[in-house]
Amino acid sequence: MTVNWVAFTPLSALIGGCLIGFAAALLLAVNGRIMGASGILAGLIVSAKTGKGEAESKSWRWLFVAGTVTGPLLVWMVGGKPIDIQPVASGLTLPAAGLLVGFGAAFGSGCTSGHGICGLARLSIRSLVAVLSFMASGLITVYLIRHLLWVWP
Amino acid sequence: MKPSFLVFCSGVIFGMGLAVSGMLNPSKVVGFLDLFGEWDPSLAFVMGGGMVVNFIGFRLITRHGKPLFAPRFMLPLKTNIEMPLVIGAAIFGVGWAMAGLCPGPAIASVLLNPADGVLFLVLMCAGLAAGRLLARRLDR
Numbered sequence: 001m002t003v004n005w006v007a008f009t010p011l012s013a014l015i016g017g018c019l020i021g022f023a024a025a026l027l028l029a030v031n032g033r034i035m036g037a038s039g040i041l042a043g044l045i046v047s048a049k050t051g052k053g054e055a056e057s058k059s060w061r062w063l064f065v066a067g068t069v070t071g072p073l074l075v076w077m078v079g080g081k082p083i084d085i086q087p088v089a090s091g092l093t094l095p096a097a098g099l100l101v102g103f104g105a106a107f108g109s110g111c112t113s114g115h116g117i118c119g120l121a122r123l124s125i126r127s128l129v130a131v132l133s134f135m136a137s138g139l140i141t142v143y144l145i146r147h148l149l150w151v152w153p
Numbered sequence: 154m155k156p157s158f159l160v161f162c163s164g165v166i167f168g169m170g171l172a173v174s175g176m177l178n179p180s181k182v183v184g185f186l187d188l189f190g191e192w193d194p195s196l197a198f199v200m201g202g203g204m205v206v207n208f209i210g211f212r213l214i215t216r217h218g219k220p221l222f223a224p225r226f227m228l229p230l231k232t233n234i235e236m237p238l239v240i241g242a243a244i245f246g247v248g249w250a251m252a253g254l255c256p257g258p259a260i261a262s263v264l265l266n267p268a269d270g271v272l273f274l275v276l277m278c279a280g281l282a283a284g285r286l287l288a289r290r291l292d293r
Contacts, residue, residue: 030156076172
């Protein structure tokens with residue numbers, strides 16, 4: 001293992017992380033919801049269970065998603081330079097990854113935001129297990145693709 | 154301020170945080186997962202910053218009996234560790250590592266890189282629906 005000091009950006013990572021944590025606290029304070037991107041999006045496709053069959057309003061989900069799309073555009077406008085995006089997947093890998101990410105997040109009740117940022121902050125054991133599980137499978141997958149199969153450099 | 158505006162603001166701040174932190178860049182995310190190659194530890198700082206701020210916020214906020222504009226806090230009730238949790242998270246991790254995208258950044262970057270973003274988002278939504286429906290069927 002060697003640290004890539006050129007790519008390492010601790011300050012912007014920390015500032016961005018704090019913003020994400022603040023966003024999660026704001027959503028909790030306003031409408032009592034956990035800020036999990038996969039759960040919020042999934043609720044727009046397959047309605048969330050609300051107990052006694054009461055219809056849940058989806059408008060807050062649309063508003064949150066609209067805000068999430070808007071945020072990076074503001075950063076782009078204010079910062080004056082485009083957000084750095086270097087894709088790693090192409091061809092069939094990209095849609096396959098999309099399916100796996102969606103299925104896994106819904107089946108495992110959360111993703112990096114719901115389990116990672118919110119669950120760990122609530123000291124949820126379930127979220128800790130989920131984070132360890134997806135970190136482990138992520139590390140193994142990158143190791144296989146990059147260092148054993150040499151699919152991408 | 155209206156609750157709907159504040160929810161939108163929460164989304165905006167989330168999207169800004171993802172953009173500032175570099176997590177919209179798939180190659181940076183994969184750089185974090187590349188522990189056995191040229192490792193970029195940045196994502197740990199994103200998680201750490203987010204967790205600490207939210208840890209304090211969560212405690213301060215839930216001390217009040219209820220949220221500002223909702224009857225109660227909607228927190229996850231499950232506490233048991235079951236197979237779908239572990240297996241689902243593991244499958245999620247594989248996809249996350251393959252494309253360097255998870256649900257938050259997939260939503261946030263859809264307009265910045267629509268060529269890849271729309272395709273990924275559509276398939277991710279299909280996966281979300283399938284995963285949720287299967288989890289419910291097993292839950293019954």
